[in-house]
Amino acid sequence: MGEELLRVEDLFVEFKTGSIVTKAINGVSFSLHQNETLGIVGESGSGKSVTASAAMRLIPNPPGRITSGSIVYKGQDISQLNESKMRKLRGNEMSMIFQDPTTSLNPVFTVGHQLMESIRIHKNLSKREAKQESLRMLELVGIPAAKQRLKMYPHEFSGGMRQRVMIAIALSCQPQLLIADEPTTALDVTVQAQILALMKDLQREFGMAIMMITHDLGVVWETCDSIIVMYAGQVMERGSVRQVYDKPLHPYTWGLLDSQIASDQNSQEVLPAIPGSPPDLSFDVQGCPFADRCPYVEEICRESKPARVAIEDGHEVACHFQTDTSELTRKEEANIGASATGS
Numbered sequence: 001m002g003e004e005l006l007r008v009e010d011l012f013v014e015f016k017t018g019s020i021v022t023k024a025i026n027g028v029s030f031s032l033h034q035n036e037t038l039g040i041v042g043e044s045g046s047g048k049s050v051t052a053s054a055a056m057r058l059i060p061n062p063p064g065r066i067t068s069g070s071i072v073y074k075g076q077d078i079s080q081l082n083e084s085k086m087r088k089l090r091g092n093e094m095s096m097i098f099q100d101p102t103t104s105l106n107p108v109f110t111v112g113h114q115l116m117e118s119i120r121i122h123k124n125l126s127k128r129e130a131k132q133e134s135l136r137m138l139e140l141v142g143i144p145a146a147k148q149r150l151k152m153y154p155h156e157f158s159g160g161m162r163q164r165v166m167i168a169i170a171l172s173c174q175p176q177l178l179i180a181d182e183p184t185t186a187l188d189v190t191v192q193a194q195i196l197a198l199m200k201d202l203q204r205e206f207g208m209a210i211m212m213i214t215h216d217l218g219v220v221w222e223t224c225d226s227i228i229v230m231y232a233g234q235v236m237e238r239g240s241v242r243q244v245y246d247k248p249l250h251p252y253t254w255g256l257l258d259s260q261i262a263s264d265q266n267s268q269e270v271l272p273a274i275p276g277s278p279p280d281l282s283f284d285v286q287g288c289p290f291a292d293r294c295p296y297v298e299e300i301c302r303e304s305k306p307a308r309v310a311i312e313d314g315h316e317v318a319c320h321f322q323t324d325t326s327e328l329t330r331k332e333e334a335n336i337g338a339s340a341t342g343s
Contacts, residue, residue, distance in 0.1 A: 002034030005177060005209050006055065011069035013047075013054050013233075016062065022282045024050045024064070026233040034176070037203065037210040039224035039241070041217060041256065045278055047233040048213045049099075052179045055211070056096055057086045073177070091122040095170035099182040101162035105154040111138075111165050112150030115172060122173045137168040141198060160191035167198065174206050181213040196223050217260040221245060226314075229253050232278050232289035235308065239315035249317040251294045288320070296321060 013025035025047050032038050040048045053059050055071055057078060071079045078089065090096075098104045106114060115134035119125060125133065131150070138146035141164040154162055163183060170178060180199065184192040200223060203210055212224055220227055221241060228238040229252065237250040248254050255274040276293040279285050288294070291301040300320050308318040 002036075002207075004031055005034050005036075005074065006032040006211075007070075007072040008051075008055060009070045009072070011051070011054060011071065012067045013050055013059060013064060014067055015064045020282050023284075024233050024281060025054065026281075026285075028069075028230070028233070028235055030228050030235065030238060032177070032209050032211060034209055035203070035207055036226065037200075037212060037224045039212045039214060039220035039227040040230060041214060041220055041227060042230035043215060043256075043278070045232075046230040048215075048230055049181055050233075051230070052096070052181050052211060052213050056090060056094055056179060057081070057083075058096075091118065091173050091175070093175055094177045094179070095173070095175040096179040097163075097166050097170050097181065097183045099185055101159070101166045102154070104166055105162060107154055110151055110153055111157070115150070115165070115169055118169050119172050133172065134168075137172050138165070140171075140202070141165075141168045142194075143168075160187055160195065163187065163191075163195055164198070167195070167202070171202060171206065175208060177209050177211070178203075179211045179213070182215070183212075184214075184216075184219065192219075199223070217256060229256070232285065233281060234289055235318065236290065237315075237317045238308075243312070243315040247315070249311060249315070249322055250290075250319050251296055252290050255293075288318070 008031070009029050011025055011028045012023070015022045015024055028047070028051055030038070040051060042048055050059070050064075054066055057071070059066060066079055069079070070077045073089070073094070078086065081089075105111070112131070112134055115137060116127070116130040119130045119133050120127070123130075123133070134150060135146050138149060143149055143161060143164055149157075154165070157165065167183075183199070184195050187195065196219065199210065212219065214220060224241050226238070226240050227244050229236045229244070229250065231252050236252050237244060237248070244253065248257055252274070255272075258272045259274075274293055279289050279292065287300070287302040287304055288306050291297050294301065298320070304320070306318045306320045308316045309322050310316050311322060
């Protein structure tokens with residue numbers, strides 16, 4: 001990995017609807033380096049997409065706003081930039097692939113028109129030059145008969161091809177930071193693998209950093225260098241992919257891993273699930289946000305928010321009872337304790 005490209009420090013984001021204020025992001029911090037792929041995981045509503053939108057300064061205001069914290073890109077706090085300066089960064093240096101290409105692409109314009117528009121806005125090329133660059137980008141992302149495809153509309157493309165078009169648009173100005181928000185969710189397994197392989201190939205070619213937003217841990221293991229696990233707008237655990245996979249430290253991470261592992265086993269087996277529901281973020285959460293769902297909860301968990309503690313180099317966890325033992329050892333200890341109590 002190269003030098004630090006992006007650093008988010010103690011970020012808070014809220015949304016106001018009438019008199020209800022939802023605190024969607026609560027003190028999120030992380031960094032991303034050149035050539036690194038960072039995975040942000042968690043169940044729906046954990047704050048993954050809001051974090052990505054905040055990093056791009058795309059939080060709609062109203063109803064949302066960044067209330068505190070910093071977003072430092074190449075040493076500059078972009079949370080303080082006006083919209084005019086942010087528009088110069090977006091596209092040129094920072095790009096985003098959204099979850100659903102069907103809604104992201106304009107149905108009334110050809111794919112070529114939409115590619116050329118993005119290129120001409122950011123690269124100041126002539127119409128002819130922009131057309132040539134659009135053709136090159138479609139070929140680069142593996143779209144066959146690219147010259148003919150330039151004249152086609154989004155509805156004439158398959159889901160996988162539309163996602164490739166979105167990647168072509170996002171990479172058309174060779175950004176240094178690419179944010180991919182659930183880029184393979186609506187695709188079948190074969191196309192998903194093709195898209196992920198394509199993104200890794202393009203990362204090597206352009207030398208960019210990637211922030212991968214996903215709920216699929218399998219995608220993270222295959223594509224990412226590091227990972228942050230989010231829950232209720234907070235970071236529960238972060239570390240390298242190998243650290244989190246080999247030695248998960250937070251009970252929420254264990255629950256996610258159990259579900260992922262079970263999904264690869266016999267389809268007739270009951271899929272383990274984390275009981276309960278995430279907290280309502282329109283109310284203040286006093287202690288650990290996972291307390292009501294955690295099998296190891298103690299009174300301190302409900303009273304005090306745990307600080308994030310470094311267990312080893314680069315591996316941090318926010319838990320009052322963090323330990324250097326493995327997931328299996330911790331669960332065995334809990335089971336032994338339960339058996340002794342019941343005997």
